[in-house]
Amino acid sequence: MLAGPPMSVDAATVRHVAKLARIAVSDGEVEALVPELNNILGWIEQLQEVDVAGVEPMTAVIPNTLRLRADEVTDGGKRDEVLKNAPVAEHGFFAVPKVIE
Amino acid sequence: MTDSSYRIQGATGEWEVVIGLEVHAQVTSKAKLFSGAATEFGAEPNTQVSLVDAALPGMLPVLNGECIRQAVRTGMALEAKINRWSRFDRKNYFYADLPQGYQISQLYHPLVGEGEIRILLDEKDENSAKTVGIERIHVEQDAGKLMHDQHPSFSYVDLNRSGVALMEIVSKPDMRSPEEAGAYVRKLRSILRYVGSCDGNMEQGSMRADVNVSVRKPGEEFGTRTETKNVNSVRFIMQAIEYEARRQVDLIEDGGTVVQETRLFDPDKGETRSLRSKEDAHDYRYFPDPDLLPLELSDDFLEECRASLPELPDAKRRRYEQELGLSAYNASVLTAEVETARWFEELLAATGKAGPEIGKAASNWVISDLFGALNRLGKSIEESPVSPAQGAELLSLVADGTLSGTLAKQVFEIMLETGDDPAKIVEERGLKQTSDTGEIEKVIAGVLEANADKVAEYRSGKDKLFGFFVGQTMKAMGGKANPGVVNDLLKKALS
Amino acid sequence: MTALTDLGVAAIRDGVRNGDFSAREVAEAFNANVAKAKTLNAFVIDTPEHALAAAEQADNDRASGSLKPLSGVPLGIKDLFATKGYQTTAGSNMLGGFEPTYESTVSGKLFEAGAGMLGKLNMDEFAMGSSNETSAYGNVISPWRRSDGGNAALTPGGSSGGSAAAVAARLAPGVTGTDTGGSIRQPAAFVGITGMKPTYGRCSRYGMVAFASSLDQAGPMARDVRDCAIMLEAMSGFDPKDSTSLDLPVPQWEANLSSDIRGKRIGIPKEYRIEGVPEEIDAVWEQGIQWMKDAGAEIVEVSLPHTRYALPTYYIIAPAEASSNLARYDGVRYGLRQNPDSGGLAEMYQATRAAGFGAEVKRRIMIGTYVLSAGFYDAYFNQAQKVRALIARDFERVWGECDLLLTPTAPSAAFALGEKSNDPIAMYLNDVFAVPASLAGLPAISVPAGLDKQGLPLGLQIVGKALDEQGVMNAGLAFEERAGFTHRAEAWW
């Protein structure tokens, strides 16, 4: 039987999750999110009581397996289309704030 | 299995290095893993990008069967377990070269399971053999490319590589020295190129290794490992291991502890350094990609994969030794690169002779004469100015006594310059060797006459002068005399 | 003669074919209604020119005797479908002004079938919502009002709220919707129209902005079952561009429509009788059961034991998939970009996603990120996928005892805007009856059944076996004939 996950998240967890999700959150938002997420998590917690011994997780909603595509070049060569909606594009590249590696 | 004696001398004694490699090999395919865009190297930025590769809203992945076929054939070549049921997972993280915000990879159910690679630390010595375990091979998407030096405040993103198929070949932590790691990568590269599943071009990034290194006192538990990412040459891999092992030993002996982290290799300095920028909050949140279904392989599919496998380096090497009677060294040199073996086998076929009959001579000629010439000319064997058919003709002319070894070398030089067939050269330049006793006797007579004093010395017991007379005679005949005949006639004339 | 805008899909198609009126007249009439109904905020953008161009084509095709299945029928397209050259926002600021260079398979099929587009329909942001209050383009207001004389603005339901309102207010004879956990059926029930979610994989997801890939399905919303059958036939079909698309021929659902369901066994799942559901819902359900009996069906009490776990299962799987599907909205290649002064890449990501996503979307991304994060995968996501398998197994077992299921579509009638927006879980409970079929990928339809005491529509849901859309629609037709639902919202807008 699985050990259930912790019953509640705190502000630090919310900040960590927000960072993983790359969403900036203000202190106010964090404060509001803590109880909100705890409510929802507390509610979905009830799944822990279901006995799933020997049950395989669902892999395909309608039993079906992957088709294999032929190895043919059928796409590409459409740079203008690819860049059309870019906030910033220069010299055929997408441009992003400089990354220091 | 020989235990490598490579040790690092520390203040507190000897340390052993433990190495595991994750090699990313670009799968040979025309189109990308999940889109129909081309994979060719060196195209204009973002010209080989589909809307799927750029992750536009509502775009969906569709699997390229050839990439799976090549990965399965690779697994078979490494005697690995092929999983008939596998599936793709999403590895979630944000980076400007990763349009979807996740890489489609395989964590929970990889396509290929455990296998192994046999390496030789010394080509001449079967006893230097060692087996390195393969943990798994999974198929995944490559990322795009970031350029930081084009603009003061921007990094530029090129998605041509985004979505190109990679095989990640994960070894077990079985290697114990930089040499073993080097031999492993060379052997893996050789096998991939035999199979045709990867071109092995490390300069173009078709093969990169993540190098996992830890140190321990011999016999003790594994230490904490670091992962040095994307090292793209055998030499750099070996350097990275040496540097990293030394660094860890010094760190530990100075009372520090090794942190499990991602590092970067700096080829200029020959050093590795921490890559903190990528370290922040690593939590990939892998889960099965709901846009894709489980991948199930049919018997027919697997059968075709197996049937289409070529003879692999080890088998070829064994056959060369046992059937052609080549030395271990010659066999390993000729089988290391698929192109060499292909050229050598075309050469044998062209001689029309039985392998055992001509194999030895052919292998010696390729390794000494041909390789020597190609090195001089700075050409690869595929660019050889002399074709296998021409080489075969030359070997035949030696075999049937038309040419002596010396003449053969002359003829070969001319072949290299003119590209002419050896027979034509022999004909035109009259380089045929002669066994015409009459002519040879005349020359011998002249030589003895011109060296009456030496003849006397010889006759008075200075037999080592015999070689001198042979030399003089050959010289006088421009090397075209059959050495055997010359010997016989000289003995007669001098007795 | 009745106004052209009072006609449904079949009537318009046939009228144009018979020359009773021209396609142009129809397009103009609906364009006019759309223009008059701004207060409802059902559309994000109007595209009258598209509808007119298609109408022109239809009239020409009629002249040349080459009419197509939907020639002359103008439709509304939910803003989740990428439409080439027409802004596609998914109801989000993140995609404000985004103009796809590609057409979704579903909208493309409808246009190829001769349909025109009246506009892009408002919706909950990224289809996350059950009241259309999460749209970045404002609430959609239901054309319905309570009979208590109060003018409280009501929700049309969600996420296909604009779709529902447009059909109910006669702004379009038919529209596309998408259903991830009830987003077609619940709004259809709330505004007294018919909405159908086909078997997962019937309609391609290519070009449909993804919310939760293993659940998302497109479907038609229209005035009645026949209109849904006609539209679904045009929308369905194998698409090599979607790996989860079913490689099956499209049945002739309309031609095979029949309300003769004698001998069909209709199951009534006892677990769907839940606490706190207004007795009006039970009453209309009982009425529906009676109608099915009258139609000659055999009613059987059945059990789907894991029903109560469906909603929490859904609220793990859907947010988990969404947290990953929405990672591509990062301000790099399209859509909104916010550059804070501390202008690093990470800051750009965080500012862009903070500004581009609304509260509910952020909430679900956070939940999804959390349940997938280190240490929780097995306890949450994997557990949910196992329970999901049990829920599907429940249905499999029940098909041994019956052919179809009859249940309420939603646990209440439409509520007032703002009434539940501060209580996520109360909002989520709207889909308690809709979600199980979504988790199992089964076809399900919501048909109008009657009005509650406040004069608001209530709908019932018919769920069928995978691929048995025909059985579902036939039962829906039998139900429709007996319900004789002719109520409509009095125009006040």
Ligand SMILES: [Mg+2]
């Ligand atoms: Mg790695």
Ligand SMILES: [Zn+2]
């Ligand atoms: Zn990898």
